[in-house]
Amino acid sequence: MDKIITLLKERNKFLAKFSALNIAEMNRITNGNFENIDEFYTTREGLLEIIKQIEGMIEKRLSFLGDFSNVSVSIKKLVSSLLKERDELVGQILNQDLEILSCIDQAKNSIIGELQALRKNRKVIGSYKTGQRENLVDEEA
Numbered sequence: 001m002d003k004i005i006t007l008l009k010e011r012n013k014f015l016a017k018f019s020a021l022n023i024a025e026m027n028r029i030t031n032g033n034f035e036n037i038d039e040f041y042t043t044r045e046g047l048l049e050i051i052k053q054i055e056g057m058i059e060k061r062l063s064f065l066g067d068f069s070n071v072s073v074s075i076k077k078l079v080s081s082l083l084k085e086r087d088e089l090v091g092q093i094l095n096q097d098l099e100i101l102s103c104i105d106q107a108k109n110s111i112i113g114e115l116q117a118l119r120k121n122r123k124v125i126g127s128y129k130t131g132q133r134e135n136l137v138d139e140e141a
Contacts, residue, residue, distance in 0.1 A: 001075055004061045008082040011054045015089040018047045022096035029103045 025040045 001065065001071060004058060004065075005075070005078060005082070007054055007058045007061065008079065008086070011051055011058070012082060012085050012089060014047055014051050014054065015086060015093065018044065018051070019089055019092050019096065021047065022093060022100060026096060026100055026103065029100060029107070032107070034107070 021040065021043055025036065028034075028036060
């Protein structure tokens with residue numbers, strides 16, 4: 001059971017790292033810095049793989065234990081506490097992911113708006129240069 005507790009703590013440690021990574025990237029994104037986005041997603045995938053491996057080790061250990069009737073109350077409380085901590089971390093991560101996606105979506109929409117305005121301005125300039133100002137009025141309507 002000691003190994004399972006160690007693995008539960010280890011998983012929570014990596015979930016906390018995942019959350020900290022999200023917070024750091026969220027700060028960069030809200031400041032308009034998207035330079036590290038590829039590295040961010042690569043690091044996240046690495047952390048998820050580690051967490052997945054730890055989950056597998058926990059499952060394997062649990063299958064060997066079988067009956068939990070002989071586990072002390074203090075150990076059960078500790079495991080319960082670690083599981084509660086995991087749930088809280090996962091909840092934080094999900095909320096952070098939603099915020100990150102929202103920030104990325106806002107930036108994307110802003111870029112699309114800028115591109116549309118640029119395209120419209122180029123069309124206006126092109127119409128002005130060719131003397132086709134009357135076509136421009138028709139296109140805008």
